[in-house]
Amino acid sequence: MDQPKFLTGQLLLAMPGIGDPRFEKAVIAMCVHDEEGALGIGLGRLVPRIGFHDLLRQLDIDPGVAPDVAIHLGGPVEPQRGFILHSLDWGGEGSVQVSDRWVLTATLGILNAIAEGRGPTRWIAALGYAGWGAGQLEQELCSNGWFATPGSDDLLYGSDVESRWTRAFNSAGIDPRLLTSDFGTA
Numbered sequence: 001m002d003q004p005k006f007l008t009g010q011l012l013l014a015m016p017g018i019g020d021p022r023f024e025k026a027v028i029a030m031c032v033h034d035e036e037g038a039l040g041i042g043l044g045r046l047v048p049r050i051g052f053h054d055l056l057r058q059l060d061i062d063p064g065v066a067p068d069v070a071i072h073l074g075g076p077v078e079p080q081r082g083f084i085l086h087s088l089d090w091g092g093e094g095s096v097q098v099s100d101r102w103v104l105t106a107t108l109g110i111l112n113a114i115a116e117g118r119g120p121t122r123w124i125a126a127l128g129y130a131g132w133g134a135g136q137l138e139q140e141l142c143s144n145g146w147f148a149t150p151g152s153d154d155l156l157y158g159s160d161v162e163s164r165w166t167r168a169f170n171s172a173g174i175d176p177r178l179l180t181s182d183f184g185t186a
Helices: 052-058 108-115 136-142 153-157 164-171
Strands: 010-014 027-034 037-042 046-051 070-073 077-086 096-098 102-105 123-133 146-150
Touching (some): 037 136, 123 136, 146 164, 153 164
Antiparallel strands (some): 010 027
């Protein structure tokens, strides 16, 4: 059986019937995927009752000019840890460029830059991440738990959370209404 290629810089879309309600209609921006495991930021759900200004104030940062946007539920791992997934036009200490698609930063420096109007032009805030151990994601891909598609600025920054999963499938030429949780093997 062929092993799936590394998925850094792509979006993972949860297939119907994935079996874990935390990942129903999940859209995950893959930031790390290698022999040791994988890490991605969930973009399919929002953290309830907390906005970006609330988060900044909890960290004693004046919100300044930052918009008070919703915060994404990045995943079930370390839900108290914050991440900014952003455009390539900003980088700072601790920033990791992901392929030629986006940058992941998890430092206070980017929060200050956003509040002061010096941050990236496009960004998404998230709490937590989705993580897989060595070989775990490959196994889930082979058992039809996930579908991988290229990421795009439009899917990341131009889609609302309610339509992102459907739009991502549509961008790959798939109508998700026709997907089923029943599948077989050949």
